[in-house]
Amino acid sequence: MHFLDLIIKKRNGNKLSDEEIRYIVSSYVDGEVPDYQMSAFLMAVYFKGMDMEETVSLTDAIIKSGEIVDLSDIPGKVIDKHSTGGVGDKATVVVGPILAALNVPVAKMSGRGLGFTGGTIDKLESIPGFRSELSIEEFKDVIKKVNYSDIAQTKNLCYADKLLYGLRDVTGTVEEKSLIASSIMSKKIASGADGIVLDVKVGSGAFMKNKWSAEEIARLMIGIGRQYGKKVTAVLSDMECPLGKYVGNSLEIIEAMEILKGNGDPRAEKLCKTIAKEMLLLYNDSLSDEAAMGMVNKVIENGKAIECFRRFVEAQGGDGRIVDDYSIMGEARYKIEVKADRAGYIGGWNAEVIGRACLEAGSGRRTKEDAIDYLAGAYIGKSIGEQVKTGDTIAVIYTNDKKKGEMAKRIMQKAYIVSDIKTVPGDVILSIIR
Numbered sequence: 001m002h003f004l005d006l007i008i009k010k011r012n013g014n015k016l017s018d019e020e021i022r023y024i025v026s027s028y029v030d031g032e033v034p035d036y037q038m039s040a041f042l043m044a045v046y047f048k049g050m051d052m053e054e055t056v057s058l059t060d061a062i063i064k065s066g067e068i069v070d071l072s073d074i075p076g077k078v079i080d081k082h083s084t085g086g087v088g089d090k091a092t093v094v095v096g097p098i099l100a101a102l103n104v105p106v107a108k109m110s111g112r113g114l115g116f117t118g119g120t121i122d123k124l125e126s127i128p129g130f131r132s133e134l135s136i137e138e139f140k141d142v143i144k145k146v147n148y149s150d151i152a153q154t155k156n157l158c159y160a161d162k163l164l165y166g167l168r169d170v171t172g173t174v175e176e177k178s179l180i181a182s183s184i185m186s187k188k189i190a191s192g193a194d195g196i197v198l199d200v201k202v203g204s205g206a207f208m209k210n211k212w213s214a215e216e217i218a219r220l221m222i223g224i225g226r227q228y229g230k231k232v233t234a235v236l237s238d239m240e241c242p243l244g245k246y247v248g249n250s251l252e253i254i255e256a257m258e259i260l261k262g263n264g265d266p267r268a269e270k271l272c273k274t275i276a277k278e279m280l281l282l283y284n285d286s287l288s289d290e291a292a293m294g295m296v297n298k299v300i301e302n303g304k305a306i307e308c309f310r311r312f313v314e315a316q317g318g319d320g321r322i323v324d325d326y327s328i329m330g331e332a333r334y335k336i337e338v339k340a341d342r343a344g345y346i347g348g349w350n351a352e353v354i355g356r357a358c359l360e361a362g363s364g365r366r367t368k369e370d371a372i373d374y375l376a377g378a379y380i381g382k383s384i385g386e387q388v389k390t391g392d393t394i395a396v397i398y399t400n401d402k403k404k405g406e407m408a409k410r411i412m413q414k415a416y417i418v419s420d421i422k423t424v425p426g427d428v429i430l431s432i433i434r
Helices: 003-011 018-029 035-048 052-063 091-101 120-124 136-146 159-171 177-190 211-227 249-260 266-283 289-301 304-315 351-361 402-412
Strands: 079-083 106-110 148-152 195-202 231-238 246-248 334-339 344-349 377-380 393-399 416-419 429-433
Touching: 003 018, 003 035, 018 035, 018 052, 018 159, 035 159, 035 177, 052 159, 052 177, 052 211, 079 091, 079 177, 079 266, 091 106, 091 120, 091 148, 091 249, 091 266, 091 289, 091 304, 106 120, 106 136, 120 148, 120 249, 136 148, 136 304, 148 304, 159 177, 177 211, 195 211, 195 266, 211 231, 211 429, 231 266, 246 249, 246 351, 249 266, 249 304, 249 377, 266 289, 266 429, 289 304, 334 402, 351 377, 351 393, 351 402, 393 402
Parallel strands: 079 106, 079 195, 106 148, 195 231
Antiparallel strands: 231 429, 246 377, 334 393, 344 416, 377 393
16 A cells, blocks of 8 residues: 555545555554655645545544543543634633533543634633643543543544644645544544534634534534444534633633623623533433523522532642632733724624734734743623724733733724624524534
8 A cells, every 4th residue: 555646546536445544544643654745645635525434434543543531430421522613712611610510520621722712721721720731540530529620632642633733734724624523523532421512613713614614514523423422412603703701811711700600791601501501411311401401500590510610620739719819810911902993883803803812912822832821812892783982992902011912902903893883793502413
């Protein structure tokens, strides 16, 4: 079997066998194939695609390239969630404690942010003392103790995916649907959960810019899960504007705690509750939608959810006092206001531009080696449809570097539209595919 022949075969739009796909992955992992040849193969897939059987074969080859987590010693079904990435997306930080309060075990391995979308691990590491680098045994011990753990993906989990994603990121092949689906589902399946809820983002601040492409990828991932006996639900959610009022690591942790206390932004609260409800339904499919949502609401109202968040933070070495005293998180040195340039109504926010402004302020990283400022970010003070006057403060940049903050302000000035006509914002939930 020759690698070049397989590049040509896929370039010509022909189907690869399971054996050929396993050879491609193993040869690259073993260092027998140079980056330039694998880059050519990825580009061939980008243009010609893969069918369901090929995508499942690729997923399986990636899974078997590394460690597979066994969660069978955790009582009951274990549920996981995944977001395809967005701006201001703090849903994981909210739904984990809600499910924990409902005695549903949640095992989550999260990533760091790269580019304009944030990463859950960066957000959690903004909590003083929080440990994200746990062994698998420690990971399982925390789940057994508090029903929820969230750690950085282990180095050996889906080893091939790390290599392939790094190459996709620099060869313009990230967006291909089979490559996205196999990358996400290999990690979810190797992580050992029984049920998975996918939060598939749609809009300017997401990889999938339109609903039909998001639905296509969602159905593909559900199909992959079915091949492994996993129950998978996809929630398609709007990412034209950020999720919630705050973007940035410590700022989003604070906003997540406010949602858990019942004081959250309505759109962010609705998405988090919907995801939590769908996770609960995967755990107990005898429940109705109404009963499951009622249970989610109850643990927020009675304070059990926020207390589970405190226990989770403390179980992973963090300072649980942040639940009562947000000042422990620290505060950025500079707050730079962004003013409306004319009167009217906020007609829209561009989530990607907001993400890039926050990246400039210091909240994200352009390369994996970049240091981030946990206190940097932005507050979006005016919602779509809200009336503004010329000179009104509509957003605030948080930063510890004034020069970066001023640049972030100039970017943020391009993130909004002021209209003469009042716009009604769309629903944050676009559809649910079970």
